[in-house]
Amino acid sequence: METKKTNITEVAELAGVSITTVSRVINKATSVSEANRRKVEEAIRKLKFVPSPYAQALASGKNNTVALIIPRYEGLFYSYYALELIRGIGTLCDVLKLDLLLHLTAGRDIFNCKSAGGIIFADIIGNRSQLEWALREGIPTVVINSFVDDLEVSCIAIDNMGGAKEAVKYLISLGHTKIAHIAGDTISQAAVLRLEGYEKALAEHGISENQEYIVKTDYSRGQARQATEKLLGLKDPPTAIFVASDSMALEAMAVIMEKGRKVPQDISIIGFDDNPSSLYGPVAITTVRQPLIKMAEEGLKELYSLTKGKKEIRKTLLPTELIIRDSCK
Amino acid sequence: METKKTNITEVAELAGVSITTVSRVINKATSVSEANRRKVEEAIRKLKFVPSPYAQALASGKNNTVALIIPRYEGLFYSYYALELIRGIGTLCDVLKLDLLLHLTAGRDIFNCKSAGGIIFADIIGNRSQLEWALREGIPTVVINSFVDDLEVSCIAIDNMGGAKEAVKYLISLGHTKIAHIAGDTISQAAVLRLEGYEKALAEHGISENQEYIVKTDYSRGQARQATEKLLGLKDPPTAIFVASDSMALEAMAVIMEKGRKVPQDISIIGFDDNPSSLYGPVAITTVRQPLIKMAEEGLKELYSLTKGKKEIRKTLLPTELIIRDSCK
DNA sequence: ATGAAAGCGCTAACAG
DNA sequence: CTGTTAGCGCTTTCAT
Numbered sequence: 001m002e003t004k005k006t007n008i009t010e011v012a013e014l015a016g017v018s019i020t021t022v023s024r025v026i027n028k029a030t031s032v033s034e035a036n037r038r039k040v041e042e043a044i045r046k047l048k049f050v051p052s053p054y055a056q057a058l059a060s061g062k063n064n065t066v067a068l069i070i071p072r073y074e075g076l077f078y079s080y081y082a083l084e085l086i087r088g089i090g091t092l093c094d095v096l097k098l099d100l101l102l103h104l105t106a107g108r109d110i111f112n113c114k115s116a117g118g119i120i121f122a123d124i125i126g127n128r129s130q131l132e133w134a135l136r137e138g139i140p141t142v143v144i145n146s147f148v149d150d151l152e153v154s155c156i157a158i159d160n161m162g163g164a165k166e167a168v169k170y171l172i173s174l175g176h177t178k179i180a181h182i183a184g185d186t187i188s189q190a191a192v193l194r195l196e197g198y199e200k201a202l203a204e205h206g207i208s209e210n211q212e213y214i215v216k217t218d219y220s221r222g223q224a225r226q227a228t229e230k231l232l233g234l235k236d237p238p239t240a241i242f243v244a245s246d247s248m249a250l251e252a253m254a255v256i257m258e259k260g261r262k263v264p265q266d267i268s269i270i271g272f273d274d275n276p277s278s279l280y281g282p283v284a285i286t287t288v289r290q291p292l293i294k295m296a297e298e299g300l301k302e303l304y305s306l307t308k309g310k311k312e313i314r315k316t317l318l319p320t321e322l323i324i325r326d327s328c329k
Numbered sequence: 330m331e332t333k334k335t336n337i338t339e340v341a342e343l344a345g346v347s348i349t350t351v352s353r354v355i356n357k358a359t360s361v362s363e364a365n366r367r368k369v370e371e372a373i374r375k376l377k378f379v380p381s382p383y384a385q386a387l388a389s390g391k392n393n394t395v396a397l398i399i400p401r402y403e404g405l406f407y408s409y410y411a412l413e414l415i416r417g418i419g420t421l422c423d424v425l426k427l428d429l430l431l432h433l434t435a436g437r438d439i440f441n442c443k444s445a446g447g448i449i450f451a452d453i454i455g456n457r458s459q460l461e462w463a464l465r466e467g468i469p470t471v472v473i474n475s476f477v478d479d480l481e482v483s484c485i486a487i488d489n490m491g492g493a494k495e496a497v498k499y500l501i502s503l504g505h506t507k508i509a510h511i512a513g514d515t516i517s518q519a520a521v522l523r524l525e526g527y528e529k530a531l532a533e534h535g536i537s538e539n540q541e542y543i544v545k546t547d548y549s550r551g552q553a554r555q556a557t558e559k560l561l562g563l564k565d566p567p568t569a570i571f572v573a574s575d576s577m578a579l580e581a582m583a584v585i586m587e588k589g590r591k592v593p594q595d596i597s598i599i600g601f602d603d604n605p606s607s608l609y610g611p612v613a614i615t616t617v618r619q620p621l622i623k624m625a626e627e628g629l630k631e632l633y634s635l636t637k638g639k640k641e642i643r644k645t646l647l648p649t650e651l652i653i654r655d656s657c658k
Numbered sequence: 659a660t661g662a663a664a665g666c667g668c669t670a671a672c673a674g
Numbered sequence: 675c676t677g678t679t680a681g682c683g684c685t686t687t688c689a690t
Contacts, residue, residue, distance in 0.1 A: 017660080017661090018660065018661045018662080019661090020660070020661055020662080021659085021660060021661075024659095024660085031659055031660080032659070032660085033659060033660090036659080036660085055666090057666090058666045058667065058668085059665080059666055060666085061666070
């Protein structure tokens with residue numbers, strides 16, 4: 001792929017000034033006479049000149065592109081959360097006039113992120129070495145949606161454990177004791193923590209854990225279906241299910257209804273995400289809302305500070321919120 | 330944002346060769362002795378050297394980043410389609426080792442896309458001048474999801490009119506004549522063409538158009554709700570509704586059921602998109618599938634050819650497919 | 659306020 | 675096969 005022509009020199013010639021002056025007006029330096037500024041601006045307009053970001057970045061040693069790395073891991077990538085993240089960060093980047101380099105990485109390679117002034121890692125799945133590389137290089141970096149304990153890196157995550165606990169406790173408060181959990185892919189931290197939250201909630205209420213009630217999935221609807229069928233087929237089926245994502249909860253609900261059972265009359269369902277589609281199923285799903293957009297924004301802001309020289313890192317856990325709708329009883 | 334140090338010179342020194350040789354191994358030129366290649370590779374590893382993409386792009390006049398411009402227009406951007414596009418193109422870029430620059434543009438400004446070797450415009454809403462600029466600059470460009478007649482540019486769009494026609498004809502074949510249409514935002518070409526397809530289908534079957542049966546929305550669920558309520562409140566309400574998107578169809582269905590009517594017994598609903606969530610509502614929605622991923626892939630491939638020197642442009646219309654499920658009768 | 663000149667890190671002829 | 679030498683287009687001292 002080739003890039004274009006019109007360069008600063010032509011502009012300088014047309015305007016009758018030095019390229020330095022042109023550079024100054026491009027960079028909005030104050031030390032340019034009104035007359036010259038006007039001439040340069042006109043020349044730029046006439047030539048439809050757009051400075052080469054590459055040259056600018058190379059010469060200045062600065063750049064304003066932020067890379068967003070999202071593991072191209074099916075279960076995660078194809079989730080509601082990925083889009084929200086891209087939306088949140090993408091929109092904010094547009095507003096801040098930052099370029100967004102989106103990497104949907106398959107993981108392995110230490111890809112080329114030198115072109116970015118800062119990096120946001122969304123989840124760390126199969127790409128921890130990338131993260132370590134970035135840190136070693138001293139590139140401003142923040143991790144979102146994953147709490148990284150053992151590395152000197154800023155991270156903004158969601159309180160998955162807390163949210164899961166709250167969900168399960170809510171179920172308990174409704175009188176349930178036979179509570180199952182359809183877990184997400186434990187390759188993701190979120191899934192692990194939600195499972196942990198589930199277990200802790202039970203433990204704190206003296207409800208003994210039933211291994212049969214815990215089914216691990218890859219977050220896909222297909223596995224959610226299987227999991228639900230398995231749960232329903234138990235000799236002693238649960239009366240409530242805490243599902244690790246709304247889209248799986250939707251599927252679970254569908255399965256339950258296909259079997260002629262009702263939600264929430266026969267079985268209560270509680271999801272996680274507050275995916276808008278959880279509103280439009282046959283029964284509005286009670287769920288745990290996670291502040292995704294906020295996480296995206298906070299992440300970008302943190303990155304911004306870091307690139308501006310801030311040194312202290314910050315590890316944040318964002319609270320979730322239980323959204324009670326109609327799927328629990 | 331600052332970028333880093335370790336450069337090709339250090340590598341050359343460590344390896345005891347010239348920077349040219351280093352450059353050669355970086356670029357996988359064949360003309361390097363095994364011995365030197367090995368030395369250089371080791372030096373690179375030792376130094377954890379990563380070449381600066383900026384310098385590479387500047388020096389070579391080439392670059393392998395493609396910009397994807399998506400208008401940050403609510404109705405569209407917050408649709409199923411936007412994500413599918415990002416996924417499709419993002420994933421393919423990763424595979425092809427291309428960098429993806431994502432611009433969620435608010436429209437107006439001629440932003441800086443010189444950093445891209447090629448540009449993909451998804452929809453042209455409020456940013457036609459950007460497109461024209463790119464064309465003028467001679468930057469390889471392709472437009473997807475919008476058929477651009479009057480510009481010399483390759484485009485890959487979906488046959489919205491055909492899909493809409495097919496949907497409405499299907500309704501007609503089921504015996505419906507009182508068919509309403511909840512249209513999308515006519516700021517988007519897709520919405521306009523779907524409306525047109527609806528009108529043509531009626532006309533071709535000699536069904537006279539009832540203006541009351543056509544309600545325009547911004548693609549949002551809120552307006553879909555209002556539209557549905559309006560339609561249901563008519564003295565002579567429709568027996569079938571063709572909704573311009575699945576997410577709106579979901580909402581329409583919810584409204585209908587809230588009013589105690591049934592789908593499809595009382596009213597038939599047909600959507601558009603084949604959004605996966607159309608499967609999980611109370612009734613699986615009959616819809617028109619649009620090959621989004623294919624469109625994304627074709628678009629990127631076309632762009633790739635263009636950057637490789639291909640001159641002829643190509644305007645493609647991708648066919649849709651009617652997916653019959655349970656919401657029509 | 660302005661310009662000359664020296665790079666930024668790399669690639670690309672061009673010799674050898 | 676390898677090194678030398680120019681730049682790529684811009685920013686940035688440093689003079690003036």
